[in-house]
Amino acid sequence: MFEATQEVLVAIWHQDFSVLLAPGSAILIYILVTLFIGLESSFLPAAPLPCDSIVVLTGTLAAVGVLNPVIAFPLLIVAASIGSWLAYSQGRWLNRLPIVQSWLDKIPDASMRTVDTLLTRHGLIALFSARFIPGVRCVLPMAMGMRAQEMPRFHYFSWLSATMWVSLLCGIGFLLPSLPEPISRLATMALMAAPVITLCLAILSFITWRARQAMCRLKPIQKDA
Template identity: 65%
Template sequence: MFENIQEVLVALWHQDFNALLAPGSAVFIYLIITAFIGLESGFLPAAPLPCDSIVVLSGTLAAVGVLHPVVAVLLLVFAASIGSWLAFCQGRWLNRLPRVSRWLSQVPPSTLKNVDTLLNRHGLIALFCARFVPGARSITPMMMGARLHDASRFHWFSWPSATLWVCLLSGIGFLLPALPEPLSRVATTGLILAPVVSITIPILALLVMRFKKAPRTSTLASGDL
């Protein structure tokens, strides 16, 4: 079984459709894509997983007959929603830790009130936009878990946003085989690189902010001397 899973993983990475068309491979593909989406949506350390590309590839596999489109979409929506629910539960648990409570107590009450208002009014848009950014897919539900007290309201945000995200990306993947080969290759390359770019930009922004603050800190320290 583990050998079959490894073979399917390699075939998915190389997009080897001939290997993926092998009898019995569809079951392992369903298991792998569901596990990847669930882990990446629920746990921050799984952010490097290329889940956007996996959703697009699932649509392509459905277009060529490897997967059933309805089953693939339902599994991906279920995995994304349950993963977000796990992240939401982590946010509630973190909110109970004394250190986190001390951090929140230092935030002005007006700021926390504005955050709560934004989450309640625009939670669906926030979750939908966050699903396109690796890392934000799990951080945003955590923030909601720390601030939202109505779990049913979170589910109202989570399931529609997951459905829109999966349908949009898998729909793009479903249309790729119908494009001319050069255009399809360019589109596939762009979709694969998009998650890498989206996670690289915030990291670079944080590094730039850190380096900008470093000279100020050293200047203040020398002035005190």
């Protein structure tokens, strides 16, 4: 059993269809892809897991008959939603820690009010967009747990964004086998590279934002000098 699990796990990681198409592997695939999505959506150390490509892979396996879409797609939605709820719960717990409160107290009230407004008004768009960026997928629900205390509203945004995310990526994966092989291969490579690209863009945006903040702080000092 352990060897079979390890074999399927490696096959999912490397997108090895020769192993995944083997009879009897479906149950292990259901379990492992659900765990992947749940862990990556809830815990920051699991951010390197290739969850976007795994969701696409699930759609492809459903298209070729290895998985049942009626079972696989809802499982992924539930895993993503529960993972986001766990991240949200971590944020609520962290918010009670004195050291976290001391960090938040250093942020200007106007900035925190802006954050609260954005999370409240644009929660669905934010959660849906964050699901395409590794790391941010669990950081944003955690931030919502620290700031946005309306749990029913969060659950509504979380489940709806998870449904949209899974439907989109699984739908793409479901269509891949029907495409000509060269186009299918290029599309698969692009989908596998997309999370890395979005992560790099997110990091670059954060660095740019911090650099602008530093420049804004330096300007008054230079004027006084």
